[in-house]
Amino acid sequence: MISINRFTESFTDDWEKFVRDSNNGTIFHTRKFLSYHxxxxxxxxSLIFYKNKKPLSVLPAVEIFESNNKVFVSHPGASMGSFVTPIDLSF
Structure with missing residues (x-):
């Protein structure tokens, strides 16, 4: 089962470890960098995805308002964005 959680401080350790050990995570995906703002x-x-209670992916993101609508976008405070994936991505 895959669960999707909106990031809160309680996920910080899982997030940082996941980015560090990931296939494509960079400094721009870390909470340490993102909290600089x-x-x-x-x-x-931001979202953190779990599969069987283990982190599966993270996605740095923010909510913006565009034409009076809420819009979900990749984090504009990062130089690059994307889903961060594990080395052994498999479903």
Whole structure:
């Protein structure tokens, strides 16, 4: 079973370890880097995915407003964005 969780501080350790051990994670995907930005600058809506209670992927993202609509976008505070995947990605 895959679960999707909106990032909260309680996921920080799992997030950082996952990015460090991932296939494509960079410094720009770490919470340490993303938290560099001042509080309130972005509405964080990053996601962490679990499969059988183990991290499967992370996605740094924010919520923005565009034409009075909420829009989910890759984190604009990072120089690059994408899903971060494990070395052994398999479903």
């Amino acid at each position: 001042s509080k309130g600058k972005f509405i964080d809506h």
